[in-house]
Amino acid sequence: MSDTTYEKFAGLRIYFQNVYKKYDWINTLLERRENLSDVILIQEPSWGLIRYAPSMTDKCGDPIIGMPSHPSWRCLYPKPAD
DSSP, X not given: OOOOXXXXXXXXXXXXXXXTTOHHHHHHHHHHTTTTOSEEEEESOOOEEEEEEOOSSOTTOEEEEEOOXXXXXXXXXXOOXX
16 A cells, blocks of 8 residues: 555645555555544445344345444445445
8 A cells, every 4th residue: 555645724634545446455544544644535445245234024134335434434425326
């Protein structure tokens, strides 16, 4: 992973990274940048099955789809078309 940081707006620390749809890179990025960045922009995030949630209609559970998350970050993204 190469570091690409852009600082502007009175010290607001913005970091951006293309993770090439690698789930593990996102986890590592969120952990490493926790105290170094205020905003992280992720290009080409991975998007897939996170886990199965209990379901009243399916004994295997309902799939939860999304990106990796971290308790120190709030994720904002457009809703996918499909």
